[in-house]
C-alpha cells in the first residue's frame with residue numbers, strides 16, 4: 001500500500017493554531033458529544049471504579065504486585081481461570097489521564113471481556129506527574145514489560161494496550177532497548193487507543209503545567225519523531241500495531257493517530273488504522289468493558305502476529321490479537337453500545353479545516369463533513 005504522508009518533517013500543522021485553539025484541540029473533554037465535560041470525567045472515574053471492583057470480586061487476581069522498587073511501581077494481574085496460570089496471552093493495559101491523573105485502581109476496563117476469552121489482563125501503574133516525569137514513566141512501563149516476561153517466561157504473548165497518554169507509553173515500547181534489560185519480551189501486538197504520539201504541542205498547553213516538559217523532553221519522548229528519524233525500522237518486535245481513534249476525538253487527535261500510523265507503515269511496521277465510529281475520547285475506552293464491543297471485535301480480527309512473521313498487507317487472519325479463535329470473515333460492528341437515545345449530530349472532524357474553532361465544554365454545532373455513518377458493519381482489512 002502506498003502510504004501518503006508528509007515526508008521529511010514539514011512544518012507541523014499545529015503550529016498554525018492559535019494558543020486558544022491548541023488548548024481546545026488537546027482538551028479531550030471539550031469534544032465529548034453526549035454529556036458535558038464534567039459529567040464525562042465523572043462518569044469515566046465511575047465506570048473505571050465499577051469495572052475494577054467487579055474484576056476484583058469476580059476474577060482470580062494478584063493485586064499490587066511490585067515490578068520495581070520505586071514507589072507505586074505495582075501492577076494488578078487478572079486471570080481468566082481459577083489459577084494463576086502462566087501459559088496465557090497477557091494484555092498489559094496502560095491507563096490514560098494526560099500522564100497526570102488516573103490509576104490502575106480505576107482502570108480495569110478490559111478485564112471482563114478479555115478474561116472471558118481466556119486472556120489475562122495486567123493493569124500497570126506508573127508514577128504520574130507532578131511527582132513522576134515522562135522519562136520515568138517510560139522507564140517504568142519498560143520495566144513492567146520486562147518484569148512480566150521474566151515472571152511468565154512461558155506466556156503465549158504479551159500485548160500492550162494503552163488509552164490516550166497510555167497509548168503514548170505503549171507506543172514508546174516500540175522503541176525500547178530490551179537488550180539493556182537482558183530479556184526479549186514476547187510482544188505480539190500493540191493496541192493504541194486515542195493516543196498522542198508527538199508531545200511537542202502539549203508543551204504549549206496548560207496540560208504541561210504539572211508535566212513541565214521542555215521541548216527537548218517532548219521530542220525525546222515522542223514516538224512519532226523517533227520513528228520518523230529512524231532511517232530503518234528499529235529492530236523492535238515484528239508484531240501487529242493497531243492504531244485507533246474515536247470518530248469524535250478532536251481533529252488534532254485524529255491527525256496524531258493518522259500520522260503515527262502512516263509513519264509506522266513507511267517504516268514497514270505491520271500496522272493498521274481504524275477510526276471507531278460514534279464514540280468520543282472516553283466512550284472509546286468504555287466500549288472495552290463490553291463483551292461485544294467494537295474494539296474487542298477488532299481484537300478478534302487481528303493476525304496471530306507471531307513475532308518474526310512480518311505480514312505486509314492482505315486480510316486479517318482468522319485468529320485474534322489475543323489468540324482468540326475468531327471468525328474468518330472480519331466484520332467490525334459500528335454500533336456503539338454506549339450510545340444513548342440522544343444521538344449526536346452527524347459530525348466527523350477529520351482535519352483542522354473542517355473544525356471551526358470552538359470554546360467551552362461542548363463541540364455541538366461543529367462542522368459536518370457528511371462522512372459519519374452510524375450503523376451497520378463493514379469489513380476491515382489489514383491494508384486499505
Ligand SMILES: Nc1ccccc1C(=O)C[C@H](N)C(=O)O
Nearest residue numbers: 027028029030096097098101164
Ligand atoms: N481524565 C482523563 C482520562 C483519560 C483521558 C483523558 C483524561 C483527561 O482528563 C484529559 C483532560 N484533562 C480533559 O479534560 O480532557
